[in-house]
Amino acid sequence: MDDLLLNQFLLLGAILFGIGVYGVIARKNTVLVLMSIELILNAVNINLIAFGAMHGDIAGAVFALFVIAVAAAEVGVGLAMVLIIYRNRSSVDLDDVDTMRG
Amino acid sequence: MLENAWIIPLIPAASFFLILFIGKHLPRKGSELGVAAVGIAFVLALATNVQWFSHVDDGGHEGEPRGEEVVEGGEHGLGAAVSVDGESAQAGAFTETVAGARGAESAEEGEALDEAESEHAVEPVERSWTWFQNGGVDIEVGMLLDGPAVVMLFVVTLVSLLVHVYSTDYVAGDRRYTHFFAFLSLFTASMLGLVMAKSTLQLIVCWELVGVCSFVLIGHWWEEKANSDAALKAFITNRVGDIGLLVGIITLYFAAGQTFDIVEINTLALNGGISQTALLVAACALIAAVMSKSGQFILHTWLPDAMAGPTPVSALIHAATMVVAGIFLVGRLYGVFFEGLSIGTSSVNLLAVVGGVTVIGGAGLAFVQDDIKKVLAYSTVSQLGYMVMALGIGAWTAAFFHLFTHAFFKACLFLGSGSVSHAVHSFDMRRDMGGLRKWMPHTYKTFIIGTAALVGIFPFAGFWSKDEILAGASQLGGEGNYTAFMIVGIVGALMTAAYMTRVIYLIFFGEYRGHGHPHESGPRITVPLWILAVLGVTAGFANIPSALAPDSLALRFEHFYEPRGDYFPIENFTHPEFSLGIALGATVIGLVGIGAAYLWYWRGLGPHGISERSAVAGTGYRVLVNKYYFDHLYTDVIAGGVKGPIARAAYWINQNVIDGVVNGAGRLSTALGRFVYTHVDQQVVDGAVNRSATAANSSGQVLRQLTSGKVQQYGALLFGAAAVFAGAIILFV
Numbered sequence: 114m115d116d117l118l119l120n121q122f123l124l125l126g127a128i129l130f131g132i133g134v135y136g137v138i139a140r141k142n143t144v145l146v147l148m149s150i151e152l153i154l155n156a157v158n159i160n161l162i163a164f165g166a167m168h169g170d171i172a173g174a175v176f177a178l179f180v181i182a183v184a185a186a187e188v189g190v191g192l193a194m195v196l197i198i199y200r201n202r203s204s205v206d207l208d209d210v211d212t213m214r215g
Numbered sequence: 216m217l218e219n220a221w222i223i224p225l226i227p228a229a230s231f232f233l234i235l236f237i238g239k240h241l242p243r244k245g246s247e248l249g250v251a252a253v254g255i256a257f258v259l260a261l262a263t264n265v266q267w268f269s270h271v272d273d274g275g276h277e278g279e280p281r282g283e284e285v286v287e288g289g290e291h292g293l294g295a296a297v298s299v300d301g302e303s304a305q306a307g308a309f310t311e312t313v314a315g316a317r318g319a320e321s322a323e324e325g326e327a328l329d330e331a332e333s334e335h336a337v338e339p340v341e342r343s344w345t346w347f348q349n350g351g352v353d354i355e356v357g358m359l360l361d362g363p364a365v366v367m368l369f370v371v372t373l374v375s376l377l378v379h380v381y382s383t384d385y386v387a388g389d390r391r392y393t394h395f396f397a398f399l400s401l402f403t404a405s406m407l408g409l410v411m412a413k414s415t416l417q418l419i420v421c422w423e424l425v426g427v428c429s430f431v432l433i434g435h436w437w438e439e440k441a442n443s444d445a446a447l448k449a450f451i452t453n454r455v456g457d458i459g460l461l462v463g464i465i466t467l468y469f470a471a472g473q474t475f476d477i478v479e480i481n482t483l484a485l486n487g488g489i490s491q492t493a494l495l496v497a498a499c500a501l502i503a504a505v506m507s508k509s510g511q512f513i514l515h516t517w518l519p520d521a522m523a524g525p526t527p528v529s530a531l532i533h534a535a536t537m538v539v540a541g542i543f544l545v546g547r548l549y550g551v552f553f554e555g556l557s558i559g560t561s562s563v564n565l566l567a568v569v570g571g572v573t574v575i576g577g578a579g580l581a582f583v584q585d586d587i588k589k590v591l592a593y594s595t596v597s598q599l600g601y602m603v604m605a606l607g608i609g610a611w612t613a614a615f616f617h618l619f620t621h622a623f624f625k626a627c628l629f630l631g632s633g634s635v636s637h638a639v640h641s642f643d644m645r646r647d648m649g650g651l652r653k654w655m656p657h658t659y660k661t662f663i664i665g666t667a668a669l670v671g672i673f674p675f676a677g678f679w680s681k682d683e684i685l686a687g688a689s690q691l692g693g694e695g696n697y698t699a700f701m702i703v704g705i706v707g708a709l710m711t712a713a714y715m716t717r718v719i720y721l722i723f724f725g726e727y728r729g730h731g732h733p734h735e736s737g738p739r740i741t742v743p744l745w746i747l748a749v750l751g752v753t754a755g756f757a758n759i760p761s762a763l764a765p766d767s768l769a770l771r772f773e774h775f776y777e778p779r780g781d782y783f784p785i786e787n788f789t790h791p792e793f794s795l796g797i798a799l800g801a802t803v804i805g806l807v808g809i810g811a812a813y814l815w816y817w818r819g820l821g822p823h824g825i826s827e828r829s830a831v832a833g834t835g836y837r838v839l840v841n842k843y844y845f846d847h848l849y850t851d852v853i854a855g856g857v858k859g860p861i862a863r864a865a866y867w868i869n870q871n872v873i874d875g876v877v878n879g880a881g882r883l884s885t886a887l888g889r890f891v892y893t894h895v896d897q898q899v900v901d902g903a904v905n906r907s908a909t910a911a912n913s914s915g916q917v918l919r920q921l922t923s924g925k926v927q928q929y930g931a932l933l934f935g936a937a938a939v940f941a942g943a944i945i946l947f948v
Contacts, residue, residue, distance in 0.1 A: 137930050137934075207926055212924060213922065214922065
């Protein structure tokens, strides 16, 4: 894989990461924030696979598979929490969840 | 025995503790312990005396005739039943060794006596133990046994034993009976320690111990204020003299090259090892101690007051033994006095003047007292004056001889006065006595004998000793001799005769003026009286002048008891010869005194009531009644004059200095406290606390902005921070 193609993958990862960060910080809907986190994770996955392909190393792909597995578990737990918050408050707006405010 | 004589004081000392701790539980309340202890001490003292005689003779001339033995042995045989066994055994053994050689040696002995200088030295028996060490100096306690110590052992134990026996009757039933005997024992132990002291330091310790015993026993009946006052007066007056004792001893300590040893001090004083100035200073300081302890003018005022104590105490402590401690001190350190005051070559010195003044002054006061014991007390003062005077004129042996005889007849008189007061329950001769000779024959006879001895009638004891002092005054000393003191002595003898005759008249003659029926005292009182009376007759033969007796009997006292050695004066030191003129003159003077008093009291002759009619006589009478105003001088003028300004000064210092210091300290600490409160506590400490709280609060206020509880804000911060770190890594790594 030549450098030009790698740059394109990295650029794609960066864009995906930026969109994910934006979604985490700016969106009020908890489900959307979870989805944005998935974007960030997948941006990292693209980077891992791209570098793995460049070095001809399988480790990058293995890492990406782990991340996908962990992300699935994470989304499972996160959606469960969202579901409970919704049941208690009839809302999934993150601004309302500020019980820890100092 | 001589080496082990140090045991003698330890016996009554042990008895003191025993009586104190277990006396009350014994059948006779502890008195049996005291009597037994002093009895043993007396037997041992007798044995010591006997061995001392052979020690004196073995030194050079074997086979010294035992003249003293005969006289002394006779006295003891008559005197102390307790002692007969021990004494005769000792004397018997002694006789065997010397009897054979006796005849052959007496001629030689006569020559030896003529040349006192050539007579062999008698080494004192010494024992010593190190008490403690300080700065490289060994402080020793020990025993110095020589003539004066030996004779004092005899006198102290004998009189103490008789007084113990007498007291078992006299103070019977007293509430502090056990206590009384405990302190009699302690006194005996201290006095024996004093006479055997090897070092001046030990002498001071014992000197103070006898003073304490005197204090305790004078105040025996302390419930009456007069008695406790008298005890305090005795103690405090003696403190005044003790300053002199301390100064004198310390002066001698340094002058003699840091030694307390009596023999060394005397030797150095006599061979010129100590400067004349140092000796003079030490002698004058020590005279102050003699004045207080031995009741010499002007510190004599405590002695008559000391009669507040029980009569046996007066006889033992304030007549026979403790008050002669001053005489003994001078005799002990005679080298110091002899050289320091130039006794051998002068014709007047401080010691003799003190003694002379006391002879006349004390005798004068005895005339106007109505209390029998006070008359005897002033008589004691006067007789102690004789002894001090004798030492002052260089008649050492005469002084100790008079001490020896005086102890017996004055103890006899005191115990006799106790017997009288026991019968009439009073000491007042004028109000409660008179005509007692009918009821109290034993007391009467012994009192007459004691008086005759005191007055100095031939052949009673006082005659010999007083005569020796008078002969000394006329013969010893430098140019012109001590003639003035001979006149003083003769005048004193005249006065003694007169006031003692007055006492006899008031007690035993005339009509009985008291109440109730007087009765003779029991045997425990009369037997000691008779023993002392017999000694009052015979003690004088211990030193018969060589002109009146064969050599084997003459001057035994001088031969055995006068120290001979480097530590006793030899140069300019002579012994007076017997003078018939002086002896006759003194006797005639004594008879004149008796006669005058006889005419005055029995016949009612003379200008009676002259003190009311004549202004001069009245003034003289008032001066005597007021005891020369010494008590006024001390309590009103000196104490009164000093205590006012001192009290005012003390008050001023109290108000201004001490209160000032206290108040100043108070004010200072208040101001300091306020400063600390406002500045340190309120501002620094509280400030630190408050500001740290404030700082925590405000920093919390700032930081709480961050913890908004908004997850997205945290996320934004997280990503921001990650971005900053990433930027930093890209830029700098």
